[in-house]
Amino acid sequence: MKILVLPDPSFDFFLAKNHQGRPLAYSLARRASAKDIIESLGIPHTEVGGIRFEGRKIDFSFVPAAPGTLQVHAVLAPFSVLSPSMLRPVPLDCIKFVADVNVLKLGRLLILLGFDVACSSSYSDDEIADIAQAQSRIVLTRDTLLLKRKKIVFARRIRSNLPYEQVLEVVEFFGLQHLIVFFSRCTACNRQLVPVNKNNIIHLLEPRTKKYYFDFLQCPQCRNIFWKGSHYGAMKNTFSRLGIFSRKE
Ligand SMILES: [Zn+2]
Known part of the structure; x- marks a missing residue:
């Protein structure tokens, strides 16, 4: 039985060279769901925003019983992970990420922007999938294969190699x-920082910091102290060059 697959042009990123930019004739030798068919071509289900079979909207579990045309649409930015959709009927209740080891720098930069990102160089693929499922987190990775796992519902296959460009990619996509x-x-613990009175921590500060800075934040977990020093200014400038700004100062 033949299925004609019409992938969105943006899926060329995932397709083999000889499959790019054209309809694909798919021979169905056994019972296969829409998810199986799409992923066998190299497109992870997490990148798919809509599927139609013979013009009718279907979900990933649909199994074609007759030949026909399968249209595969990409997720459109901005991807609203907080709203239910046909392919993802259970939305997230807040935006949280888990970063794979291949995008750890991205994970840390997103924490700097105030996002909740679980990231560790020790996470295995199994752990990433488990964390995504158990903690309702969006997976960020450059590993296409990882995203074919059923446990992972919300994700972005990061395209860029460069951490700051990756941040822009995530900010725009979601x-x-x-x-x-x-x-x-806190970039070390991913915990929300809390304001701390300068008098309570003054003994921990360098003389210059003691003299020029008045507002301090502390991590409730590792007790690290943060203030808006030169590092903060440099980071702010780098982000503003990319068009990324803080909601509040
Ligand atoms: Zn900390």
Whole structure:
């Protein structure tokens, strides 16, 4: 039985060279779901925003019983992970990420922007999938294969190699600009920072910091102290060059 697959042009990123830019004739030798067919071509289900079989909207579990045309649409930005859709009927209740080891720098930069990102160089693929499922987190990775796992519902296969460009990619793809608050989380622990009275920590500060800075934040977990020093200014400038700004200062 033949299925004609019409992938969105943006899926060329995932397709073999000889499959790019054209309809694909898919021979169905056994019972296969829409998810199986799409992923066998190299497109992870997490990148798919809509599927139609013979013009009718279907979900990933649909099994074609007759020959026909399968249209595969990409997720359109901004991807609203907080709203239910046909392919993802259970939305997330807040935006949280888990970063794979191949995008750890991206994970840390997103924490700097105030996002909740679980990231560790020790996570295995199994752990990433488990964390995504158990903690309702969006997976960020450059590993296409990882995203074919059923446990992973929300994700982005990061395209760029460069960490700052990756941040822009995530901010634009998930429409996060209005949620950004620079310097509100600990980059070591991913915990929300809390204001701390200078008098309570003054004995821990270097003389210069003691003299020039008045507002301090502390991580409730590792007790690290943060203030808006030169590192903060440099980071803010780098982000503003990319068009990324904090919701509040
Ligand atoms: Zn910390």
